Amino acid sequence: MSGYVSGILAQLAINIVIAYSVFLPAAAGLLNLGAAGFVLIGGYVAGALTLKAGVPLFVAIPLAGLAAGLVAFLVSFPILRTRGVYMVLATFAFAEIVGGVLINIPALGGAAGLSVTAYAGLPVVFSVTVLVVAFVSWLLATRFGLAMRAVHDDENVALLFGVNLRLTQVFAFTIGGALGGIGGALLVHQFNFIDVQTTGVMFSIFVLLYVLMGGTQTAWGPVAGALFFTLAPEGLRRAADLAPALKFLESSRYIVFGVAVVLVMMWRPEGLVTRTLVDRIRRA
């Protein structure tokens, strides 16, 4: 496998993990525009651990997830007091604050970012991703997963059937945060670098968009979304190489993504992968 292909696959795997971090709260009805916040926490914690404390990767990654999860848990209480557009803004504010704090820590590189030497290659990234996918699939298949999706569809009725609204949402948000942290830990060790600038507003926006595009009804949605977001630009870049007349495709790959978002929201707002689609595939 060439370095190029394995790089793309590693990027895809990391995008899948980060997609799940936004997917879980979304499946419980919470829109999270703060993915960058948890990815930054995980990336910086893991990076600091391997760089400054010589902690091995297989310990640093879970610890990063734990740290991000803890922050998510603490932050969930104020954030879950908000609703709708206020919640979107609150999660956005949270991510900005995380970035704002990290950029002011010189020991972690400050504005220039954090460079680490430990490397997580495709095997590591891939195995972690597989574990994450398995975990989320399991979670959604439990009664807790049912409660999450019930809360997403109709909070008030879920309450009348005994679902603990607050607990369900806190849990979904916390685990989402932890997964974001794991994604960040993988990211910093795959690229050997992380900084606040590139993991900022647009990062959070892109993640939310491709999670919603993929679909929030099933555990396969985030995979579809991440696939589209990672591979479509590459596909466009390859297509551009085919003929000089198609050169514009390369520089316009984000425009295509933006247009795709608008189109999907118009014609298939529940996302590419829906319950009915999965059922139909299963029955076939």
Next chain:
Amino acid sequence: MQTLQQIVNGLMLGAILSFVAVAFTLTIGMLNFLNFTIPALFMVAGMTLWALASSGGHMFGFGMHWLPAALLGITVAVAGSLVVERFTYRFMKAKYGDATEHALPLVSSLGFVIVFEHLVITLWGTEPQRVTLPFAETDLRVAGLVVGVPQLVSLALAFVLVALLSALLSRTRLGRALRAIAENPDAATLMGIEVNRIVPVVFLITGALSAIAGILYAASYRTVSPFVGDAVAADAIAGMVLGGLGNVWGAIVGGLFVGMVKVLAISWFGAEIEKIPVWGLLLAILVFRPTGLFGHSKIGKGKF
């Protein structure tokens, strides 16, 4: 004296921010829709002004006079705004009846932001550009304070435009129709208000406001870049929340306040810390007093 100068600088920045905050608050109040394309249109107008009129731009091989260039910038932005209206709000309403309960317009608007930003990047690259315009270099000295002419214009215009807007909303038929739509879009339709023809007016007004702000920003700070919208978005949203969602005068106060907090924070603590006070304040408001200083709790009641 230094502090007084910083406060004045903050007010100047705040004036520009308040335009954008008003645009945001108008859209949220009228249509229950957090329109992320507003800061993108701000950027587009500024970039268009640079591309046409400033040395270093000269898109068509010559330097246009700043006034037609500014008007063209506003036109382009308003056109963009109307496209967004057609494919987000109006589409959702046609398909789902009540666009206000869905996250779809918000998400679609994010898609448009990506399109606008990358269109600009494709045309002119990602580097910030220096804006040189004839009048922009003049500063006034008043009582030992330095005030840029464009910035003073921004402050004055902010108040004038919002006063006009307020009058429009409270005294004209159009304004009454807009307020009826804000209360209850379906009841408004039943009363004979042609929602489909009036909602675009909101997008037109907000597009124009954002564009004017973008041009004033380019003239005041003499720089534009494809990412200038992102920076302003955060602050303008903070201003909107502070003033209360849907409250136009509140948005002005909020915008001015945020401008001041930002400039003072930078001058006291350095540029890198600027995010924390603004966003910390915003988060606190969202959690403890989401209606802001003057807002109504009804706004934002629909899910998104």
Next chain:
Amino acid sequence: MLDLENVSKSFGGLKVIDQVSFTVRAGSRTALIGPNGAGKTTVFNLISGAYAVDQGTIRLEGGDITALPARLRIRQGIARSFQNVRLMPHLSTLENVMLGEHWRSSPFALTRSRDAVRAAEAALADAGLGTYPGQVVSTLPYGIQKRIEVVRALAAGPRLLMLDEPAAGLNTAETTELRALLERASAQGITLLVVEHDMNFVRRLCDHVVVLNFGRKIFEGTPGAVHADPGVREAYLGAQAA
């Protein structure tokens, strides 16, 4: 088993429920009827805890549940269906039914476990709905959805089953099936409290009737006596007809 004592509820300045008292005896099949706007659904919402009472007490089997949070009332044995079908639109039939027993299951049990699936399928079959287990409910016809709601409420193992216009929109065959299902539930000891406009349905199913009008109780008695009561006739038909 259920006692409402002088319960009142206002929204803004409007008194929607005014000093209503009535008793639902254990094992009975009680109908709550009245013209549109009488406050029947509000009474349901007060009993289920969705709204808080302004004045008065609600007692369930002697215990005061007036201040009990809505989330905990299902543990006391109260389950309900809704006037406008409120199934979870993106969940399948089976999953909606499983939500009914959510309160007494462990959070990390798999919903795909054979026992859970079989139990839910059995409940659906019992109601004549056996052919729709895996389908996402938003694609199902209205009449089917309404009956799934009843199955969902039954899956909670309630002692008091509250149904808000369960027969509305059902055709004759479906109505008969529904009545049979409710009779079976009643035979198992479940107390029924039903809001209905279909008087035939009420007469055939219920043994006790409470009539509301403008938020006040105007009659309580047997289905037979309801017709004769002049107050009830006036409420439904207008003062002239009484």
